[in-house]
Amino acid sequence: MRARHTGGNPAESSEPTSGKLPKEPRSVLEGLGGFPGGRVFGSEPWVDLSRPAGHTPLVVSFRKSMWEFLSMSFFFQSPNVTWLLMSMMYYWLLPYQTTGPTVESSLIRLVANLTLMGAYYGFFYFSLYVKDWGKRKFTPGSFPLPINMAHNVYYWALGVIQWTAYEVAMEKVWASGIVEAASFESLLADPRKMLLNALVLLAIPIWRDVHFYSAHRFIHIRAIYRLVHSLHHRNTDPEPFSGMCMHPVEHLYYFSNALVPCIYASGLTPLAFHWIGFHLTFAPAAGHSGFEDHFGSDQYHQIHHATFESNYGSPNSAFIDRWFGTFRETLGKSSEYKGEWKAAEDAKKNAGKVWSAQGRLGPWASWAQGAYDASALAIACAAARAMYQGGRTEGEAAAVALLAAAGPVAAAFAVNAARGDKMSPWWPFQKERLGLAYTVVTVVLFCVVPVFHFVKWASMA
Ligand SMILES: [Zn+2]
Ligand SMILES: [Zn+2]
Structure with a gap:
């Protein structure tokens, strides 16, 4: 019998987090393409199968990350090399219109994105949640309800639509000559x-x-988290579609x-844009399985x-989390974590709440959220x-570019102040x-300024 999602978090485990770990893969061929043992399903060699899923301590360090980069x-x-090959195949099938988009080409791209991304996310959902090909679930017995899936697929689809809008706007910028698209x-x-x-x-x-670490950490700032990123975190136990x-x-x-x-950068092939977009839109599926x-x-x-205020990046950028004290090496008790999240408090807050009760396919939960979403929609339309x-x-x-790039952040701080929040807007x-x-x-350099230039140039083109 499959259990319902609950708002609570997996219980802290008394599982020890130290001990002898299996060796990392040594041969060049081992782990090639990110396939564990050369297969799509199976455990990575570093996983200690005698422990519950998610309880093999992650080994991270600055030196390890540097070695991974250099080697x-x-x-x-x-999976990066696999995703690049998939991105190249996709780009070969449907290259960008660097002479400018048309309504027809934009619709074709939207349908292609919905179809291919839907097939990729659907594959992981179907294989893991329908066919049970995965054997090691992080939270055993917890499975999404249909309302959870409706919620996740709805916001996932908004993401596909917005990414397609990015692509179409980029085609416009290339066609204007403001940015060169190298053939x-x-x-x-x-x-x-x-x-x-x-x-x-x-x-x-x-x-x-690098970008994800900053952008993700920024949206965990309380003023923005409550109105924006908390939606992603309704998935305390994610499934593939929750990734986007x-x-x-x-x-x-x-x-x-x-x-x-x-x-x-001048002289980049449009494939570079496609490859980043592919990574942004496809990678979250398996990562949220x-x-x-x-x-x-x-x-x-x-x-x-599972624990909200920790592990903002990936294992390769985990050394930054270690510097800031927000690294957790395992589900359950962490010997490294020094951040603000308190498991007991959060469990009490969420006690008795069913995940779907926080769904957003109905009316807004608060006037603040309604006001914020209305302002964000007005900015997007403009x-x-x-x-x-x-x-x-x-x-x-x-x-209009300044409004699009900085408006959503300014509106979040304004709404947060208007609702009389007693906690620091910068928590945690x-x-x-x-x-x-x-x-x-x-975030200003990586997100706000580039969005400003992009919207500005696309509006002038
Ligand atoms: Zn987060
Ligand atoms: Zn996530």
């Missing part, structure tokens, strides 16, 4: 340009990590990852969903209209100086 194992002995012929004729593009393609997973089940404002900043370097034993599973992020019509003067385009980072400064500065 390229982060790329070839991981494959031009790369073949220029070995230096070819090398630069190859390096960018290889470095994209690292940049994904986000508030549209979260989608906006999450997808901004693709703007750097693609709107600033709720199971430990398959291609692309992610214990690190599962811990984040930006979409300006980008669709184009031909704005530089001043007009800058005004209010005691930090360096960590908070790092987060705010990098």
Whole structure:
């Protein structure tokens, strides 16, 4: 019998977190493409099968991450190389219209994205939750209800639509000549340009990590978390579609990852933009599966969903979490964690609440959420209209771009102040100086400024 989701979190376990661990893969071929044992389903070699799922301590360090980068194992002995090949195949089937989008080409791209992403996410859902091909569920006995799935698929679809809008707007920017789209012929004729593009393609997973760490940490700031990112965290025990089940404002900043370097660097192939987009939209499926034993599973992020204020990036950027005291190596008790999240308090708060009671397919839960969503929708409509019509003067385009890039953050702080919140709007980072400064500065540089330029240029084109 499958249990209902509950709002509570997995109980703290008394499972010891130290002990002798299995060896990491050594041979180049071992773990190639991120397939455990060369198969889609099965456990990674580092997993201690004598422990419950999610309880093998993750071993992370700055040195380990640097070694993974230098040896390229982060790329070839991981799903990254598999996803790049899939992105190349997809791009070959449906290349971008660098001469400018049409209504027809935009609709074709939307249908293709919904179909291919739906098939990929659907594969993990079907294989793990219908066919039971996964054997090691992080939270045994917990499975989503139909209302949970409706919620997740609805916000997932909004994400697919918004990413498609990003792609169409980028086609417009390429066509205007503001950003150069390098053809494959031009790369073949220029070995230096070819090398630069190859390096960018290889470095994209690292940049994904760096960007995600900042953007994700930023939306955990209380003022924004309550109105935006809490929607993603309704999945305390995620399933594949929950990976891209986000508030549209979260989608906006999450997808901004693709703007750097693609709107600033000259001579990049549009494949680079497609590859970042593929990573952003496909990778979350397996990473939110709720199971430990398959291609692309992610214990690190599962811990984040179970305990909220920890593990903001991935194992490769976990050394930053260690510096800030927010690293958890396992589900259950952590010997490393020094952050603000208290399991007992959260469990008490959520006691008796069924996951679906917090669903958002009905009326808004509060006036604050309604006011915030209405303001975000108004901003989105203004930006979409300006980008669709184009031909704005530089001043007009800058005004709408500033509204789109910074408006959702300003509105969140304004609504949070208006509701009379007694806690710091910066919680859980209010005691930090360096960590908070790092987060705010990098979010301005990585998310706000690129969205500003992108909307501005698309509105002028
Ligand atoms: Zn989060
Ligand atoms: Zn997540």
